[in-house]
Amino acid sequence: MAQVEIFMPKMGESVMEATITGWVKNEGDTIELDETIVEIATDKVDSEVPSTTAGVLVKKLYNEGDVVKIGEPFAIIETSASASAQTPTPKAEVAPQPVPEPSFVVEAEKFAAPVSSNDEEGVSSKDGRFYSPLVKSIAQKEGISQTELDGVPGTGKEGRVTKDDIINYLASGRKQAVTPPAQAAITPQAQASPVAKAEPLKEAPKPAISLGGGDEIIQMDRMRKLIADHMVMSKHTSPHVTSFVEADLTNIVNWRNKNKGEFEKKYGQKITFTPIFMEAVVQAIRELPGVNASVDGDKIIMRKNINLGMATALPSGNLIVPVIKNADMMNLAGLTKSVNDLAARARIGKLQPDEVSGGTYTLTNVGSFGNVMGTPIINQPQVAILAVGAIRKKPAVLETEYGDVIAIRHMMFLSHSYDHRVVDGALGGTFVRRVADLLEGFDPNRPV
Helix, strand or coil: CEEEEEECCCCCCCCCEEEEEEECCCCCCEECCCCEEEEEECCCCEEEEECCCCEEEEEECCCCCCEEECCCEEEEEEECCCCCCCCCCCCCCCCCCCCCCCCCCCCCHHHCCCCCCCCCCCEECCCCCEECHHHHHHHHHCCCCHHHHHCCCCCCHHHCCCHHHHHHHHHCCCCCCCCCCCCCCCCHHHHHCCCCCCCCCCCCCCCCCCCCCCCCCCCCCHHHHHHHHHHHHHHHHCCEEEEEEEEECHHHHHHHHHHHHHHHHHHCCCCCCHHHHHHHHHHHHHHCHHHCEEEECCEEEECCCCCEEECEECCCCCEECCEECCHHHCCHHHHHHHHHHHHHHHHCCCCCHHHHCCCCEEEEEHHHHCCCCCCCCCCCCECEEEEECCCEEEEEEEEECCEEEEEEEEEEEEEEEEECCCCCHHHHHHHHHHHHHHHHCCCCCCCC
């Protein structure tokens, strides 16, 4: 008999750890090769981990709810092979990661720590408490001193502080004032300017909440906590500005009504309005690439690829944003297939980690809930997001060669939120106007 360790596999870029949400197998159970042994959840997507060998599960190294770093063993399986014949399974090393491109329902890029080739390169405090590189990175970027970090309660193995612990600590208020990072020297001219002396924003005190006799307390699930953290972080990171325009979608509505049957027959896909909107967004990004970017300190990263995220509501009430990679390389049929496939698998929890990462611009359809417009929150580390509202019949003024007339048209509001650090009103407003113009200019005689 030989014993083989089963390691936590790599789950995609920027995924540093996974939470065990449920054991499919118990100690003593027989396991076949590639049979699911455990269910896990990362900060991007839920998944299952198959066994890399056949045998009997003899030991669980972690319990449900524990956080396991990528590349760490989490179970031991006893195989029928003899120890001498069994090839030792080397401990998986976490290779150096490129700079990650985070997505929605995940921690922001500011919470992504570089991974050393030696995964045990953590840092211990004076009393021997271990801190992972990810936790140390978050602490450093948030100005948390070692003394303050030592006081953060940990829920991990042997009392270690996990990523969730430190994020929850930040979200629930600090025990002591944050030491601001060192600032660049201020010139005499800057000292004379009242703007240059602006004090950093202080976290507002949390309001006291009183409970009534019929009130119900519901604990947030893991995904809702991540969404909450991500939304708060985005509002703290980016000064949001939102521009609105109204577009006449009559040509698009008529074309879809006329051709949806033929489209499905030809491509095997039901066409919705979303891929048509995405087609216009891609064209607008080609013309105005400044919204397809990210911010890294005082640097602007202009994205080469156009990877469109599509906010998707889940049956649980939560939200996830699958990403269509290289959307600018797809025609309308390709966009339709990708939209339908990702949306369907998102709702049943079958997305892969790399399908919810790497987005460069996001589209959200608030019209699917009957809303006419919204003020969407930017999906960090992106710098802009577009919300499309419900398409409604409204009276509108049309200019004709015989004069102005009032007609019933299919109208829709577009709401464009953008990061005012790098996207000014001219670019942000021009972009959403250009998307509207492209939608209004849709050819009603376009072939399927």
